[in-house]
Amino acid sequence: MPEELSSLFLSYYSKLIGKECILLSFERIFGGASRETYKIEVSHDENKIERLILRVTQDSSLIETDQKTEYLAYSAYQDSSVPVPVLLDMSEDNDILGAPFMLMEELQGAAASPFTPDVYSPYEVELGEQFWSILGEIAKKEIHEDIFKSFHGELKEPCWKNELDKWAKVIREDTISVEPILEAGIRSLYKNPPKEPERITMVHGDYRSGNFLYLDNQITGILDWEMAHLGNPLEDLAWALSPIWSWQAKERPAYLIEKEKAIEIWQNSSNINLDRKDLAWWELFAAIKGMAIWISAGNEFKSGKNIDPINLFSAWIPGDIHLEVILDILEDSL
Amino acid sequence: MKPDINIALLNAAQEIINRFSPLIDDEYEKSRLSSWGALILISAMKFNDSGSSLKQENADILDWLVKFTNLDEDDISKCGYKATSDIQDVSLIDADNQTLRGLLDKEIVVLEGNGDTEGLKASYLLMRSMHQRRKVSDLIGLLQESES
Numbered sequence: 001m002p003e004e005l006s007s008l009f010l011s012y013y014s015k016l017i018g019k020e021c022i023l024l025s026f027e028r029i030f031g032g033a034s035r036e037t038y039k040i041e042v043s044h045d046e047n048k049i050e051r052l053i054l055r056v057t058q059d060s061s062l063i064e065t066d067q068k069t070e071y072l073a074y075s076a077y078q079d080s081s082v083p084v085p086v087l088l089d090m091s092e093d094n095d096i097l098g099a100p101f102m103l104m105e106e107l108q109g110a111a112a113s114p115f116t117p118d119v120y121s122p123y124e125v126e127l128g129e130q131f132w133s134i135l136g137e138i139a140k141k142e143i144h145e146d147i148f149k150s151f152h153g154e155l156k157e158p159c160w161k162n163e164l165d166k167w168a169k170v171i172r173e174d175t176i177s178v179e180p181i182l183e184a185g186i187r188s189l190y191k192n193p194p195k196e197p198e199r200i201t202m203v204h205g206d207y208r209s210g211n212f213l214y215l216d217n218q219i220t221g222i223l224d225w226e227m228a229h230l231g232n233p234l235e236d237l238a239w240a241l242s243p244i245w246s247w248q249a250k251e252r253p254a255y256l257i258e259k260e261k262a263i264e265i266w267q268n269s270s271n272i273n274l275d276r277k278d279l280a281w282w283e284l285f286a287a288i289k290g291m292a293i294w295i296s297a298g299n300e301f302k303s304g305k306n307i308d309p310i311n312l313f314s315a316w317i318p319g320d321i322h323l324e325v326i327l328d329i330l331e332d333s334l
Numbered sequence: 335m336k337p338d339i340n341i342a343l344l345n346a347a348q349e350i351i352n353r354f355s356p357l358i359d360d361e362y363e364k365s366r367l368s369s370w371g372a373l374i375l376i377s378a379m380k381f382n383d384s385g386s387s388l389k390q391e392n393a394d395i396l397d398w399l400v401k402f403t404n405l406d407e408d409d410i411s412k413c414g415y416k417a418t419s420d421i422q423d424v425s426l427i428d429a430d431n432q433t434l435r436g437l438l439d440k441e442i443v444v445l446e447g448n449g450d451t452e453g454l455k456a457s458y459l460l461m462r463s464m465h466q467r468r469k470v471s472d473l474i475g476l477l478q479e480s481e482s
Contacts, residue, residue, distance in 0.1 A: 030365035115474060178435035181461050184442055247474070309369040316376065320471035327465065331458050334451055 136269025
């Protein structure tokens with residue numbers, strides 16, 4: 001597939017820019033479970049190498065989302081204080097590369113595993129301040145009317161119910177075992193809903209450690225917007241704060257800075273006054289949403305639709321952790 | 335005596351991680367193979383006690399149901415519980431486990447409806463012990479070692 005894909009890509013890209021190109025490298029990046037991601041180097045001029053990122057929709061992906069969703073979300077933050085890659089093209093046509101795809105310029109920097117402690121050392125403080133501040137900027141940004149309308153078609157209020165119904169449905173469809181902890185968590189959310197936000201904002205949907213690029217002490221890009229939607233900004237905050245992303249140092253969410261400092265930076269950046277009770281609801285929701293994703297991954301693996309080891313890993317390790325997070329929250333609430 | 339299955343898995347994982355993975359140049363394929371190595375390693379660590387752990391979980395849920403609900407063992411049997419004791423047949427123990435988990439979930443709903451805090455605390459304790467026995471997330475370090 002990669003060889004066939006690379007020749008299709010070369011032909012497509014040469015046509016896109018109107019020049020004959022030479023493909024210098026075409027490498028798949030390991031990790032992402034919703035898109036196949038390729039790092040590409042092409043040249044059409046002896047002195048210039050273009051570094052590109054190609055995101056191709058998978059036949060069987062962890063999270064079924066339209067390529068257009070991700071493209072629009074990236075579009076919303078081009079030339080803003082939220083660092084995102086420059087978009088070059090997007091197509092939902094299966095005939096060009098065999099599946100819908102999106103093409104971007106490559107940003108400098110590396111992404112870390114969200115499960116490795118101290119991965120950001122010695123720059124946890126600088127990166128932490130940027131990480132939580134950028135999340136506030138995502139919530140604060142006025143979204144262009146056209147993009148807002150494109151997303152708003154999917155929005156059924158209240159936001160919390162829209163999201164909870166969506167992920168509970170994934171759990172019902174994909175679960176392969178009765179899990180009383182998870183069921184108790186879902187019931188708790190339906191019984192004690194949060195308030196609606198003062199303002200509906202763009203929600204990244206998977207803002208966490210591991211989904212940003214950094215170079216030394218600088219965040220260079222926010223990635224993986226395929227679950228973006230309109231909703232309550234606390235959803236992103238709670239997801240990023242979830243203990244799963246700093247399981248071996250829970251006091252420093254995302255293995256960056258302490259929770260209270262993170263929240264303070266987010267509040268200052270977003271200009272949103274935080275309601276702690278509502279945040280607590282979204283923190284439990286984050287673990288339920290996580291479980292839906294991990295259960296879905298386990299189902300993909302068990303059914304043989306996608307035996308990528310990341311699906312087995314997701315069902316085993318993050319699935320265990322989020323279940324424990326739910327139980328911790330339920331016990332604390334008694 | 336033949337070598338145990340978990341020992342075979344353990345050695346396979348080590349060969350994959352230390353011997354074969356370093357031979358691969360393609361970064362994607364290398365990472366994918368290393369991940370398989372780590373997951374096989376986790377499987378090896380959990381393989382021997384999977385049947386007995388599930389059997390113990392069933393016994394614990396059964397005890398809890400009899401103690402904290404109006405169900406007795408006859409009622410539970412009528413719901414499909416077969417009291418499988420042969421730990422060699424994990425699929426039968428697992429079928430019993432799903433029946434018992436379903437009953438546990440229903441009874442927790444009753445406790446929630448009644449506001450029975452003590453019963454709920456006991457159910458959370460049970461679920462905590464079930465999760466502790468079953469989880470593999472405490473082996474996350476093995477994955478980190480395989481990455482490095």
